[in-house]
Amino acid sequence: MTPLSAAHDRVDARAPEHLDLLCDLIRRPSRTGHLDEVERFADHLVKVLADAGGRAEAIRVDAGAPIVYAEWPAPAGAQTLIVYSHYDVISPEPVEEWTYPPFGATRVDGKIVGRGATDAKANLLALIKGVETFVELEGGPPCGVKLIADGEEERGSPNLPVFMDRHAHRLAADAALSFDGGFDARGIPKIGLGTSGMLYVELTCTGARHELHSAGARLFVNPAWRLVWALASIKAPDERVLIEGFHDPIAPPSAQDRALMAAMPWDDAAQLREAGLPSFLTGVRGLDAVERLLFQPGLAICGIRSGYAGPGPKAVIPDRATAKLEFRIVPEQTPETVLDLLRRHLDRGGFGDVAIELLASVETAKTDPDAAIVAATVAAARHLYGASVLKPTEEYAGRQGAWLGRRLGIPGVQTGIGPPGFRGHATDEFVTEEHFVRGIKFAVEILARFAGRPA
Amino acid sequence: MTPLSAAHDRVDARAPEHLDLLCDLIRRPSRTGHLDEVERFADHLVKVLADAGGRAEAIRVDAGAPIVYAEWPAPAGAQTLIVYSHYDVISPEPVEEWTYPPFGATRVDGKIVGRGATDAKANLLALIKGVETFVELEGGPPCGVKLIADGEEERGSPNLPVFMDRHAHRLAADAALSFDGGFDARGIPKIGLGTSGMLYVELTCTGARHELHSAGARLFVNPAWRLVWALASIKAPDERVLIEGFHDPIAPPSAQDRALMAAMPWDDAAQLREAGLPSFLTGVRGLDAVERLLFQPGLAICGIRSGYAGPGPKAVIPDRATAKLEFRIVPEQTPETVLDLLRRHLDRGGFGDVAIELLASVETAKTDPDAAIVAATVAAARHLYGASVLKPTEEYAGRQGAWLGRRLGIPGVQTGIGPPGFRGHATDEFVTEEHFVRGIKFAVEILARFAGRPA
Structure with missing residues (x-):
């Protein structure tokens, strides 16, 4: 040797x-x-x-x-x-x-x-x-x-x-x-x-068979509105996910985890400077921010698309609307259960018309x-x-x-x-x-x- | 002669x-x-x-x-x-x-x-x-x-x-x-x-100075969420515009208007067939649909854009989100007053960060x-x-x-x-x-x- x-x-x-x-x-x-x-x-x-x-x-x-x-x-x-x-x-x-x-x-x-x-x-x-x-x-x-x-x-x-x-x-x-x-x-x-675990889905709402003139907006369904309402039902402005049962299983980090987090280098100011933002969401700082980042689930809209996006106005009712949604999940959650909770949430909320496509998932x-x-x-x-x-x-x-x-x-x-x-x-x-x-x-x-x- | x-x-x-x-x-x-x-x-x-x-x-x-x-x-x-x-x-x-x-x-x-x-x-x-x-x-x-x-x-x-x-x-x-x-x-x-009168605006929410990895979604503001929440605050799933004072001034159509509407040709089924839809919004039909179309204000999302829209997943927090919104207004409203009500509504609702750009307007x-x-x-x-x-x-x-x-x-x-x-x-x-x-x-x-x- x-x-x-x-x-x-x-x-x-x-x-x-x-x-x-x-x-x-x-x-x-x-x-x-x-x-x-x-x-x-x-x-x-x-x-x-x-x-x-x-x-x-x-x-x-x-x-x-x-x-x-x-x-x-x-x-x-x-x-x-x-x-x-x-x-x-x-x-x-x-x-x-x-x-x-x-x-x-x-x-x-x-x-x-x-x-x-x-x-x-x-x-x-x-x-x-x-x-x-x-x-x-x-x-x-x-x-x-x-x-x-x-x-x-x-x-x-x-x-x-x-x-x-x-x-x-x-x-x-x-x-x-x-x-x-x-x-x-x-x-x-x-x-x-x-x-972190992850569940990445695409939500789709469909409307008329083709785009319609917005003069008819008072009568014809607008899939962009449907999508907005569905999304707003999923997460509140205080960042809490509103899906029943979503936050229930989550345990706080262990003492050992807290010790490791405390030993990690972390610089609020440097991160915010790089992003060009005045503060983190809900005003968390320091160790609380680290804990939020690592031990709380999150839900991002990664993209959203509907209708006309060019310069100036165009009077149109879109025929479809899609959003890419990414859940970051913690060990008490699995992509499968979150997907299931999401479907049930939408159905219960009157959004049975919102289709969900699974694009990616990772287990914690x-x-x-x-x-x-x-x-x-x-x-x-x-x-x-x-x-x-x-x-x-x-x-x-x-x-x-x-x-x-x-x-x-x-x-x-x-x-x-x-x-x-x-x-x-x-x-x-x-x-x-x-x-x-x-x-x-x-x-x-x-x-x-x-x-x-x-x- | x-x-x-x-x-x-x-x-x-x-x-x-x-x-x-x-x-x-x-x-x-x-x-x-x-x-x-x-x-x-x-x-x-x-x-x-x-x-x-x-x-x-x-x-x-x-x-x-x-x-x-x-x-x-x-x-x-x-x-x-x-x-x-x-x-x-x-x-x-x-x-x-x-x-x-x-x-x-x-x-x-x-x-x-x-x-x-x-x-x-x-x-x-x-x-x-x-x-x-x-x-x-x-x-x-x-x-x-x-x-x-x-x-x-x-x-x-x-x-x-x-x-x-x-x-x-x-x-x-x-x-x-x-x-x-x-x-x-x-x-x-x-x-x-x-x-109809019309007010066409573009709402914009901005986030970090560039797109961020969605791993940070638990800490960094997501302009797509801000926009969704702002939009959901503006109109409810029952199609009512939630802006304070928006519906207040609206008078019902006169007897003469009703007589003209009753004399107009109108075919629910033909319109719905052409659109490929089962019913009008909120289930209105016939003369009620005509009245809704001509004498009630409306609000359409004509387009909405944020983040990634390509195939498959991309883990990103968008740096901006925009929506094109068209109000159709009735004679008791003006584009100017509706624009003013919208700005006040957003400010009061905590959406002072949502910028409004006027793209077009027509008086009734x-x-x-x-x-x-x-x-x-x-x-x-x-x-x-x-x-x-x-x-x-x-x-x-x-x-x-x-x-x-x-x-x-x-x-x-x-x-x-x-x-x-x-x-x-x-x-x-x-x-x-x-x-x-x-x-x-x-x-x-x-x-x-x-x-x-x-x-």
Whole structure:
């Protein structure tokens, strides 16, 4: 058993190769939803994983992008870690606003600029190269590793639950870890122990068979009004969701959760300045704001459309009206029960005419902060970066480490190795060479510590 | 004084020329808002009016389209009629769905197909040729005639009130008449004695300086919700406008109005079939529906926009939300007072953040059915077409005869000579040769009867 410092030396020695490979991956477009691109990328990724000693394959789930899956067997008596990241990227529009070509992987001032540079190709490759380092030095990682590289993360990972059901027999593991995203503004790794749940629906009201002249508005149904009234029945101006039973099951955060929240950095003023707003909703501040963000459900109108939107007046009764609604839910709620409550609420309120289409959902997840994988990740972060931030759960809703863990009945955490402000989903996304190379060491450290190896 | 039959013979004798001139006018595009086109058209129209013996000029009102104005002096002791129509037309898109070119004036099966064929070039030219017939036979019309040819009717006639204020000294008249639109489905001329008023506003709520991730929806203001709540505060699902004082001043229709409504053709089932709806709002039917349509105010959402409207989910808090709102108002209300009530309502309800932009307004107008111009128009219609339909007011809001009359303190009526289903604003708009030529005689008859000439 080599000392971990040898593993880090090995990462440094091979850093130029690893960086070249990262650039090569960035240069291979894998825009989410572009099946030809993601399929080509998946086939290539299988080769990268085989080179890293993994037993790898691209697995199709129905008509979706392949999930690339790889395994490295566990040493006798060792536990297995299931790791997750993704290879699809957000489309780079508006391309003309990039300083460098989005799929050029331009290297400048220690940065690599390109779509997917951090989100999540640097993250994914750091995991792979972390495992590979052990393969090269010791013939295999110190714990078993199973890797899921999602090809639809940027579209809400619709196939991931199906994949996990179909392949449950091979996914057994003792803990889950995902690498995606990056550090906070101070350069400190965030370690997430949970995820918000989410239910995203589209409501539709229909009226006459085509738009009518608004002169008839006194006689003909207006679907925009129907939608407005239905929406107003769902949430009140004091931000409370009015759906019967919606708030009932919600427990306050535990003492442990409160302690973690109190330890989180939080700056009301900075957040409000960035948004250009004078205050948070209902005037909450500080720790109350954090608690609201992480432990209370929310309901956003993400879009609403009806009728005429051009310049000037147009006298028209719309023939349809739609609203995209996103519920952020807490562990006591599930997407299914909220959907059911919503339907019942609308029916009872006289809005049986409002159609509901389910567009996306994510179940909540929450990991015990005392779990071994949490301790391993926190220790690795402290060793390499000097600090870490532990989030008891996320305001974001994603199928990352904690979600994966819940699905498998094991603890799970999520973190990411991107530099502060890495411009995920924006133009000029980047990673730094430093963050990527140290990210590989982060993976090395977590694997070793999870396997019980001394630092 | 020639007998009126001689005037009709003269119209028939010159019909081929009049039809050629109509086709020439249709072939000259005058799309509303296209200043170069409407200015060229206005200059040409001045020549057409001079040929018809009028003292004509194109009058600019600020940056808008010119209003073409012409006068024929009144014989000694005779009254003066002010007549109105318009020369601008709706843009013909989608051009590829026309059977014949929109500005081709194609003659086929007794029809002339083209944008503006009925709306309003046939109407406008019928007025002009009616006057010209008297000029040719008798040196001038039997009553004084002042003609306003609007160049912005299809844009809500924003300059017409300004024009009338600036040129009040020359617009003195005893009654007003407009020619625009056409007959009802049975081929019977509609004669309108009033107009709905209208107030068209855009409400805007703004949020953060840019769209935010919906994960923050529990803390950051969502302008789409603000707008929904504001709108729901304005009108209730029972269709009552909740603005304090809005319904207060409204008187029920008079016995005379009720008699006119009862005489109007009205078919619930046909209207609902065309709209593809099972019933009118709140279940009204028959005469109650007519009364609701003509004598109750209404409030339509004509459009509403916020956030993301593409396919699938997008997790976003919109940065702004807008709604286009149209109030249809009754004679006891004015656009100004309704706008004022709306602002106060929003402020009192905690929606001071909702901005209101005025996009358009029309004042109501209502003419006494016993006025001489009404009798002259009804008699002319009965003589030429065998019947007429008298509407006590319109569900539409337009600056036509009744509006013009109110503005000048005189009675005013509106009618139109287009064939049933003339496809105004749609593809393949048309007029028939028969409707146009008889429309000239309609103008002749009205002028004569208004001047007290025997039939």
